[in-house]
Amino acid sequence: MLKRADELNFFWAYNKEELSKDKHLVLLDNVQFIYELALAQLELQSLGVNFEITNGLREFKLLESKDEEELRRKLAYFKYVNGQPTDYFQIIQKNRTRSVNQYLTHWIYPYKGKFHPQMIRALLNIIGLEKGDTVLDPFIGSGTTAVEAQLLGINCIGIDVSPLCVLQSKVKTESIDVLPQIREWKEEIIKRIKPSLFNLEGKTIDDAINLIPDEEVKNFYRMAKLVAISDNARRGREFSNAFLKNLEVMISSISDYVDIIKELNLKLGRIHIKTGDSRALSLNNESIDGIVTSPPYSIALDYVSNDAHALKELGYDLTLIREKFVGVRGKGQARIDLYNDDMKNSLKEMFRILKPQKYAVIVIGNAIYMGHEIKTVEFIIDYANKIGFNLVKNIDKIIFGLYNVMQKENILIFQKRG
Template sequence: MKVTNVREPTEEETEKMPKWSAELIENVQFIYELALAELELEAFGVDFTVTNSLRGFVLRNPPDVDTLVRRLAYFKTIGHRTTDYYRLTRYNRTRSVNQYLTHWIYPYKGKFHPQMIRALLNILKLEANETVLDPFIGSGTTAVEAQLLGINCIGIDVSPLCILQSKVKTESIYVIDEIERLREEAIASFKLSNRVHTLVVEEPVAKGYNEFLNSIDDDRVRDFYLMAKLVAISDRARRGRDIVQSFIKNLEQMISSVDDYERAARELNLQLGNVDIRQGDARRLPLKDESIQGVMTSPPYSIALDYVANDAHAFEAMGYDLDKMRDEFIGVRGRGETRIKLYNEDMTKSFHEMHRVLEKGRCCAIVIGNATYQQHKIKTIEFTIEQCEKLGFTLINNINKIIYGLYNVMQTDNTLIFRKDR
């Protein structure tokens, strides 16, 4: 229907409208981030102009300031108010600006940038109490960011290590008192298992660490302490650190981060979303047709990274057989041409599943890059667009992220935003 009785305001009328300024957070540096910041504002129906500094925006029409303060990812201030996101990033126990709250727990390769995920959840127009699906949840970035925004999240991954990380990052806040109560017992039993005896033993410790884990009734508390052990093992494997020292240091940092999360949620009065993390296969999602309001994911980048080999030490510590696990992982089966063929078949099935479970008219964001395998460039981005369009998705945004790393090595990946039109 054409609306005829609406006209653009005159310049004089516009001048009289309340103007709001919005300032980008200092860590926003790249063109793709500016593009996402603009898309965020558009998603909330804000009309804006960018000022000469390129870091300031003038908002018109007039904006719903409360919503912008609560939700935006790339902005530090709206008018004179500081955004929730900026305040959240202050609860950080690491030196990395984006590893705030529980995001840092476990050094997982291929993590999403949390700020970008928050922006994309806004761009996908997900409201509190709606549900986002990440069928390749990895280290749980989508789950934490959705939870902070009050959006429910279903996270699936084939890797038990990813399931553990995602659960620990989002569930520990509900059992922080019990976690703190067991801190000394955990340290004592870890020392015993690793044959370190303190000179002064206040209480005799009879349990080794595995026995200690088995004695914990609450799954969420047990997961937390299993994760603490795996963080220490990873530190030893990657940096050659003394395992007991590393365990104690990381455990303290993990507990402080969960405390921070609990405090941040209270201080900012956040209504946290529900998180449901399940081990499963993206090619066969255990979900009903059209039951999800948004998909936010990053699948394996073709065969760029061998997720099984990469986390081998953790899988072994968890008691898994690496060879048996491989069969379920996308992108690591077969060799040469067969590997690429299998990857394409598996991803086609996964795209089909994302499309099936998403409500019509809603959006799906896929972060993906092209990989090089045996000197051949594999066009995963083009393949993804082609397959998704065949299924009934329309590509509405294609945001290219190019980053030059050390020695000018270019890293590029794209964020593809599709809408399910049929």
């Protein structure tokens, strides 16, 4: 029987031994879909590589390339460059789950609608972002863009209206700076979990968390509590057991992250995560080098109901918070109209803050609502074009698990005119 993800405690088992000796670029084993092959080729083109596809599409011959070291450091879809493992191949070994794309801190909290991290790494390369550039994700969600930008040395501003998303994204990118302090507080926190045994003063876990002076350490333990609450709600696992188990895996994942930074000598990007509204960004005009984001898919997922237990636990009033969310207000046609207005304002803001000629990647799909397909993709393309973006690529991407609501999404790459 398959074990549950958080019960597994080993690195993702790729075979690192079979080094390819010839002059080829070898695709990673998990690359299976046409859109991934398309993105793999776009990555190579953006990095100035001249190539030829060989061996049943899984190997690429390097005809001409400026800098092989750069390829090895940056590429997302390849395992080897001329027999040498890529950084990404080594990064994904650091995985405490049984899902190939939930390596390092990506797995922390079961957020619905996460980006595929490998795709984000590729898109950051495709739109030409370099170390020290700044990417914005105005719907940062679970923080996928932030982690991938951080790994590539690209600075990232991540914004979300949901305090749960802000917390997740911060914990995934900031805990590496406070690992010793996280370890120091572990005993104190664990004491509060089983009150009858150790906690003679009757202090709760919240009392203990509130004593922690560092904000990053505090956030880590807040998140650990929410992961356990979610585990308890979704799987019926007893809270204290869920807390202890997940806490161990969270600490191991952060330790893996610290290790891989040293092993690969990574220079991390600076990450700034904040609560905000995509429709009114507090950022200067033409201050951002690229955007990679996925807005709510019209009415496909109600993010407020979905995360209700966690938002309540964080002390938020769901009715008030709903007012600011894109895609969850109104009923019937009114809901679609409100969504479209919100998306227009969000697109105008993306246009305003982006530097001329730079790229915005928007991943979005058409959802089925009340028996009809809502043409969000076409709407976004039309409006973006109207305000000054050119659509330079539109790649179909299959999705799983939401068949009754949507079957595919589109990766739209826009360039700002001017």
